[in-house]
Amino acid sequence: MARRLRYPAIPSSEITPESVYLRRRSLLKAGIVGASAAAASGPAWGDPDTGGEPLDYQPAKPGNPLAYTEEALTPYGDITRYCNFYEFGTGKEDPARYAHEMTVDPWSIEVGGAVARPGKLHLEDLLSRVDLEERIYRLRCVEAWSMVIPWVGFPLHALLDRFEPLGSARFVAFRTLYRREEMRGTRSFSSIIDWPYREGLRLDEARHPLTLLAVGLYGKTLPNQNGAPLRLVVPWKYGFKSIKSIVRIDLLEEQPATSWQSLAPDEYGFYANVNPEVDHPRWSQKFERRLPSSFLRPNRIPTQLFNGYAEQVASLYRDMDLTRYY
Amino acid sequence: MRRLPTGGVLFVVCAAPLAWLAWGVIANSLGPDPVQVVMQGTGAWALRFLLLTLCITPLRRWSGRPAIIRHRRQLGLWMFSYATLHLALFAQAYVGWSAPLLWEELAERPYITVGFVAWALLLSLALTSSRGAQRKLRRRWLQLHRFIYPALVFACLHLWWQVRSDAGEALFYSAVALLLLGLRLYWRINERKRGRAA
Numbered sequence: 238m239a240r241r242l243r244y245p246a247i248p249s250s251e252i253t254p255e256s257v258y259l260r261r262r263s264l265l266k267a268g269i270v271g272a273s274a275a276a277a278s279g280p281a282w283g284d285p286d287t288g289g290e291p292l293d294y295q296p297a298k299p300g301n302p303l304a305y306t307e308e309a310l311t312p313y314g315d316i317t318r319y320c321n322f323y324e325f326g327t328g329k330e331d332p333a334r335y336a337h338e339m340t341v342d343p344w345s346i347e348v349g350g351a352v353a354r355p356g357k358l359h360l361e362d363l364l365s366r367v368d369l370e371e372r373i374y375r376l377r378c379v380e381a382w383s384m385v386i387p388w389v390g391f392p393l394h395a396l397l398d399r400f401e402p403l404g405s406a407r408f409v410a411f412r413t414l415y416r417r418e419e420m421r422g423t424r425s426f427s428s429i430i431d432w433p434y435r436e437g438l439r440l441d442e443a444r445h446p447l448t449l450l451a452v453g454l455y456g457k458t459l460p461n462q463n464g465a466p467l468r469l470v471v472p473w474k475y476g477f478k479s480i481k482s483i484v485r486i487d488l489l490e491e492q493p494a495t496s497w498q499s500l501a502p503d504e505y506g507f508y509a510n511v512n513p514e515v516d517h518p519r520w521s522q523k524f525e526r527r528l529p530s531s532f533l534r535p536n537r538i539p540t541q542l543f544n545g546y547a548e549q550v551a552s553l554y555r556d557m558d559l560t561r562y563y
Numbered sequence: 564m565r566r567l568p569t570g571g572v573l574f575v576v577c578a579a580p581l582a583w584l585a586w587g588v589i590a591n592s593l594g595p596d597p598v599q600v601v602m603q604g605t606g607a608w609a610l611r612f613l614l615l616t617l618c619i620t621p622l623r624r625w626s627g628r629p630a631i632i633r634h635r636r637q638l639g640l641w642m643f644s645y646a647t648l649h650l651a652l653f654a655q656a657y658v659g660w661s662a663p664l665l666w667e668e669l670a671e672r673p674y675i676t677v678g679f680v681a682w683a684l685l686l687s688l689a690l691t692s693s694r695g696a697q698r699k700l701r702r703r704w705l706q707l708h709r710f711i712y713p714a715l716v717f718a719c720l721h722l723w724w725q726v727r728s729d730a731g732e733a734l735f736y737s738a739v740a741l742l743l744l745g746l747r748l749y750w751r752i753n754e755r756k757r758g759r760a761a
Contacts, residue, residue, distance in 0.1 A: 315595035327729045329594065382596060427731035500728060519672055519724065521664075526656075529595035532588055535656050 285317045287337050288460035292453045294369035294389045302549065303446055304372045311384035313455045315529050320462045321378065322481055323430060324413065324420040331422065332462035339419045339482070341466045346396075350410070350487035353401035360466055364452065366399075367391040371456070372449055374472035376479070377511045377544045383525040388470055389453030394444045402440065402488045409443040410493035411436045411469060412485040430496055436480035437493040437507065438471065439553075447472055447549055450483075473546040475509045506563035510554070511544035515563045573634055577641040580608045581648075598656040605649040610718050610736055612642030617711065617743045636692055639711075643689040646682050674724030681717035684710045712747075715740050 297304040322332035325339075346363070349355040369389050377383045397409070415433030417423050423432045442448065449470040452459060459465040464481025471478050477497050487493075497505035504518055513523045527536040543550050554562075584604050587593040593600040616638045623631050653675075658664040668675050688708055691697070697704050719740050722733045 311595070319595045323728060327727075329596070382599075425729060425731065427734060428729045430728050516671075519674060521668065526596060526598070530598055531591075532597060532601075535598060537656070537659060 284314075285333065285460035285462065287341070288454070288458045288463070288465050290458040292369055292389050292456055292458060294371055294453070294456065297371040297373050297387065304370065306373050306375065306385060306545075308375070308385045310373070310387060311528055316384060316386055316454060317460050317462060319528065321380075321476065322422075322462055322464070323428070324415075324422045324432070324434065324482075325462070326422045326425070327428075333460075335421055336461035336465075338421070339414070339416070339461050339465075341461060341482070344466050344484075346467065346483060346486060348396075348400045348486045348488075350489050351403040351406035352488050353403060355400065358399075363396065367395055369452065372451075372470070374447075374449075374470060375544050376470075376472065376476055377525055377540065379475035379477055379505065379509070379517060379522075381520060381522065381525050381540075382530075383527050383538075383540075383544075385527075387455055388449060388451040389456060390449045390451035390470065392446055393448045393450050393469065394446075396450060396486075397443060397488075400488075405490050406488035407440050408489040408492050409438050409440055410487045410489055410495075411438075411480045411483050412487075413480055414482045414484045430500065433484075434480060434496045435493065436469070436478055437489075437495050438478070439492075440488070441553055442471070442550075445550060445553065447546060473511060473543040473550045475505075475511060477505070478509050508554075508559075508562050510559065510563070511540060512542055512559055512563065513540040514542070515560055570634065570637065573637055577612070577637065580604065581645070598652065602649065602652050602656070605645045605652065609642055609645035609649055610722070612638055612645060613711070613715055613718060614736070614739050614743065616642055617715070621743070621746055640689060640692060643685050646685055650679070650682050674721050677717045677724065678721040681714045681721060684714040684717070688714075712744060715744070 299305050299307075318333045319329045320332040321329070322336060325332040325335040344360040345357050346360070347355075347357045369391055371387055371389050373385065373387045375383060376386050393409075413434040414420075415423065422428065438448070449472075451464070451468050451470045452466060454460070454463055459468065461482075464479075464483075467483050468481040469479050469483065492507060495507060497509075498507050511522075516522050522540055524537050525540045527538050530536040541547070584593075584601050588597055588601065591597075616635060619631060619635045619638065623629055654660055654665065658668060669679055670676070688710055691700060691704065691707060700707065719733070719737045722736060723730075726733050
C-alpha cells in the first residue's frame with residue numbers, strides 16, 4: 238500500500254536510535270566509569286520492549302502551525318521512560334517498567350451513544366482506512382513539566398464521522414482499557430481512582446483539526462507506556478485530558494464525568510485548558526520545566542495560554558470565563 | 564579489642580543516600596527530570612532521618628545500651644542537612660531565587676507553608692545542637708528540642724497535602740510517626756500514674 242512519500246530511504250538498521258544519539262555523551266561517560274554503573278541504573282539505556290514498529294505516514298512540514306514547531310524535540314528515551322499512566326503505578330518510571338504486561342493485540346474500539354451507526358471497530362480495520370500524519374506538539378502536564386513530541390496519528394473527527402454523530406450529540410466521552418490482571422496500578426489498595434480512567438471533550442473540541450488520535454511516536458508504533466495502541470492527544474489542554482489506550486468512545490448530550498474532575502473538582506476542571514493565569518490550588522501554572530531538564534539547565538520557561546495554540550483554539554471559548562471553567 | 568568507630572560508620576551510612584543522588588546527577592541516570600527526583604529524594608530522606616532520630620530514645624530504653632544517645636545529634640544534623648538541601652533546591656529550580664515568587668508560593672500554597680514551618684523549627688534545633696548551647700540553655704534546651712514533635716506533624720502534613728490519587732506513602736510515614744508520638748504519650752501517662760502512686 239504505497240501512500241504518498243516515504244522517508245527516510247536509509248535502512249532503519251543503519252540509523253542510530255534517537256535515544257542513543259541524544260545521550261551519546263552520557264553513554265561515553267557510562268562507558269568510562271564501567272559497565273556496572275550502566276547496569277545499576279537499570280533500564281535507563283534500553284529501548285522500550287513494546288511498540289516501535291515502523292509506520293507509513295506523512296511527515297510534518299515546517300511552517301504548518303497545525304503540525305510543526307521549531308522547538309527541540311524531547312528525546313524518544315525520555316518520552317518513553319517518563320510517563321503518567323497510573324494504571325501501571327504512580328511513579329514516573331512505573332509505566333515503562335510494567336506496561337508490557339498489557340495485551341494490545343487484538344484491540345478494538347467500541348463507539349456508541351448518540352450516533353447513527355454504533356458499533357465495534359477493530360484496530361486494523363480502522364488503520365487501513367485512515368491516512369497517518371506526523372504532528373509535532375507541545376505537551377504540557379498539569380504537574381508543570383512539558384515535552385515536545387512528534388506523534389503519528391489522524392484527526393479524531395475522521396473516526397467520529399464514520400459513526401455519524403446525531404444532531405443532539407454535544408460531548409464525547411472516552412474510556413481507557415481496565416484489566417486488573419494486566420494493570421498492577423489498578424490493584425493498589427491505596428489508589429483512590431475509580432477505574433476505568435475516563436475523559437471527555439465538548440464535540441466542537443473533539444472535532445477541532447488539532448485533536449489527534451495517535452498511534453505512533455517518532456515514526457514508530459506507540460510503546461504501551463505511552464498509550465498503545467491508540468490514544469488521544471489534545472495539545473492545548475493539560476496532559477491528563479489526552480487519555481491513553483482507548484477502548485470506548487461515547488457521543489453524549491450531557492457533559493460526562495471525568496476521572497480527575499470527579500476525584501478533585503476544585504483542582505481539575507472538565508476543560509483543563511493550559512492557562513498560566515489559573516493556578517492549580519497547590520502549585521503555580523505560570524512556568525513549566527521543559528524536559529529534559531538538568532541541574533545546570535533547569536529549562537524553566539513561561540507557560541503560554543492554550544499551550545501556545547491560542548490562535549487555533551481561542552475562538553472555541555470566546556464567551557467563556559476561563560477562571561470559572563478551568 | 565579496639566572499639567569500632569560507630570560514629571564514623573554512621574556518618575558513612577547517613578551520607579550514602581546523598582552520595583547516591585549526587586552520583587545519579589553526575590552520571591545522568593535520574594531520567595529527564597533529575598531536579599524532581601532529587602527534590603523528592605532529599606525530602607523523603609529528611610523525613611526518614613526525622614523518624615530515625617525519634618527512634619533513638621525507645622531503642623535506648625529497650626536495648627539497655629544508653630550509649631546510643633551519642634548518635635542522636637548526628638542523625639538530627641543529617642535530617643536537617645537533607646531538609647535544607649530540599650528547600651534550597653525548591654528555591655533554585657522552582658522559584659529561581661525570586662523573593663516575590665517565593666513569598667507567593669509560601670502564602671498561597673499551604674503544603675509549602677507547612678513544609679517551610681517544619682524546616683524553620685528544625686533550624687532552631689540545629690542551631691542549638693552543640694554541647695555549648697545545651698549547657699547554656701539547660702532546662703530550656705529540653706523544652707526547645709520538643710519542637711521536633713510539631714516539626715514531624717508539619718512534615719507529615721506537607722506530605723498529605725501533596726497526595727493526588729495514591730495515599731500509600733503518606734499513610735506509611737504517618738503510621739510510623741503516630742507510633743513514635745503515641746509511645747511518648749504512653750510513657751508520659753505511665754510516669755504520671757507512677758508519680759501519683761509514689
